[in-house]
Amino acid sequence: QQKVQQSPESLSVPEGGMASLNCTSSDRNFQYFWWYRQHSGEGPKALMSIFSDGDKKEGRFTAHLNKASLHVSLHIRDSQPSDSALYFCAARASSGSWQLIFGSGTQLTVMP
């Protein structure tokens, strides 16, 4: 079973709407989380990191972390067609491993 699971697999939202993406870890050692975005044919690009419980906001993007439930979410407000991409949650253990584990991804489509 994959250690970092994302939902939904795909999501469609209208332009200007709110997109909400979810990520759950099955490993309590994972303490550090990132959200990456990948446009078709390109390499992924980091959107934001979150290491502490609570919310972290950067522009239109807000990440939320709940370490007790091992749940991370990403909310995109005022979604734009350029936000259409594959979104990954990635997690790293607090110590003992240098591996970055990526989730299965959520394909977001923003409809004009």
Next chain:
Amino acid sequence: AQTIHQWPVAEIKAVGSPLSLGCTIKGKSSPNLYWYWQATGGTLQQLFYSITVGQVESVVQLNLSASRPKDDQFILSTEKLLLSHSGFYLCAWSLGDYYEQYFGPGTRLTVL
């Protein structure tokens, strides 16, 4: 500014043939370097990791090997390609384990 270059952009190779993919990072000394593999539309699987010249750690080998002959260069290779090697290969760098990773544009490999 740091730049990451991958070569070639794309390759079509026969099963059983050798392969060498390259990655160069300019503008950053002694970065951590990574190789990833991605099936079409799939998640990213970390393959190799290097913190310094001559040192490479493997996560999943998939009949591949990696080397870091220079501080700014990371090479992925195999002597015999398998059909399962097809996919998108991504090189990335970071300042350290708990920093975001910066990905290159990738190399699309098709094995026939």
